Amino acid sequence: MSIRIQGVSKNFGSFRALDDVSLDVPSGSLLALLGPSGSGKTTLLRIIAGLEVADRGTVLHHDENITEYEARDRKVGFVFQHYALFRHMTIAENIGYGLRVRGVPKQERQTRVDELLKLIRLDGLGSRYPAQLSGGQRQRVALARALAARPNVLLLDEPFGALDARVRTELRQWLRKLHEEIQVTSVFVTHDQEEAFEVADHVVIMNEGRIEQVGTPVEVFERPANAFVMDFLGNVNVFHGRVERGRAVVSGLTVAYPDYPHPEARDAAVYVRPHELDVERNRTEAGGLAAKILHVNPTGSRTKVELRALDSNQLINVELTPERFAELGLKSGETVHVSPRRVRVFVPDYEI
């Protein structure tokens, strides 16, 4: 069941949590709301769930306007960051609660609970209490509880935030698989881009109550819409320079920028990811920044080189493949030339 959000705004006192947000979640998709804390992603999720009331705007489920509906009538499953399991009820009672308040007969309830316990691989633990389970188990119970009444939409608020790294990775893969099995429209909130890219098939990047970009993980990573998205998704080197006549110029380095053909120069920021920078011992004809190597970190699948530009004293991070690094044989203290394979230029908006 698709979700359509139209022009939703929400203020908490003088704090603007959401500013005229519109978003379409296609039926059956798994979408991640990604953004720094305070970007309004949890508020948006809670408005979809009916746990928070929007000041303005509408929420539609499959063309049915549910803005005025209370949380209990929206048929959503909500998973909280800290699980919010009913501590005085057993696991089975927790999972069956949604069915119990909807008046489902006991036997039917029991069947469904057993089915879900099997799905979350906790069969036989139905009579335990939440306090007797590990964090990962509790989060799976919370998920089963949200799914018990067959919701139209599944909403997850930082579902793996409170878990340790290993369990988190495991649960991510499990959630991905579960979604493929049951195909329920799902939205989850996270501030971890790796998590968003790994689990979701669509990513919504939010900042300061607004949506910055919507797209598949590849789209937003390869073609970031603006400087914020570029900066937020992974490490990036930012060079300040100017653009004119289809070129961007940063101290000694010139790259083509056909989007700006105008003759008058303007300030611009040039963004380069560490793995899109290359290091040469000698200056090539394309030009390059002379920089001194400060530190080399050869651990991991990529060798990280930290440099300082000679003219601007700016720190530059470069990631090389181990083969390329071995070929160059770089050492700390050497002076080399850094050139980008690919850049993205963002010109601040005109302000008149």
Add this chain to the structure above:
Amino acid sequence: MTVETAEVRDAPRTRAATMKIRRAQQDPAWLRWSLTGLAAFVVGVLIVIPVLNVFAGALAEGAGVYWKNLVDDPDTLHAVGLTLTVVPIAVTANVIFGVAAAWAIARFSFPGRTFLTALIDLPFSVSPVVAGLMFVLIFGLQGYFGAFLRRDGYAIMPYLVAAVLVLLLAVAYFVFRPSHPRARRGLWKTPPLALAVAGATVFALLVLGQQAFEVWPANKSLKIIFATPGLVLATAFVTFPFVARELIPVMNAVGADEELAALSLGASGWQMFWHVTVPNVKWGLVYGIILCNARAMGEFGAVYVVSGHIAGETDTMPLRIEKLFQEYNMPGSFAVASVLTLLAILTLIVKRKLEDRIPQSEEGRRTGAHP
């Protein structure tokens, strides 16, 4: 405990060094013993001996006289009965108001929230005598409503009863109102209109009924001060903070997530309250009720002012004790005092038993919310 952690931290430490730490972290024997002794002495002199003395005084002339003092004096019996009437009413009222106030304060933010929080504490800071005087000033003969209550006091009853009924109706309306907009028809759609219609009907029925059938006596004075209603009001006022004060921190600690989870799972507000809120704050509530009850039974100051000490009519147990004492009837006074003390000890035992059970649920709560 500090010694243990030190050992864990620096495992390869010699035994002698450990002993040294232990000695450095512990006070010398003479200091420990004299402090413990002082504490025991103070507790003994201020608590144990006086409490034992109450029973000694009560039983001074033998168990037979003790029993006679309690049972044969109709005024004493009436005082026990009156206390056992006033206290449950006051405690019930405070449980209802306390839960409502705690819920409002812990779960919602509204203008005047901090003011309400401060107001809840007011009865703790006001002297009970002043609290009693307050009610005398309002309902007493010279008070604002005194003249009216004396002339035709029962005339307020239709309005009072109607107000209570409308309040109950309003609660019932929101409990039974369908939440889904499509399921709402007629008056379910317009709460203000529905409540106005219901309110007007109830008021009209009661006021007209009173005029036609004189359900409550006309031109008869309704006594509040120097009567049981005054005692209930004063007791309830003085013990008001206990339930709310116990509940607010518990509700804050539990958080709203479980309640929101229940709502999103399809529970109504009423179901959420009974299935989730009440079980989560159960111990806080029980504890608040116990403290409220203990204080209500022993209340003297406020009750003293509003009761007028009419033996066999408005004397509660504490007032009866004082009166017997003033009449130099020591065994009688001590006999009633011993009953009150026994009730207090019983309360303490119940509280103690409950505390033994709380830690494990408290433990579950902590690990349950944040592992």
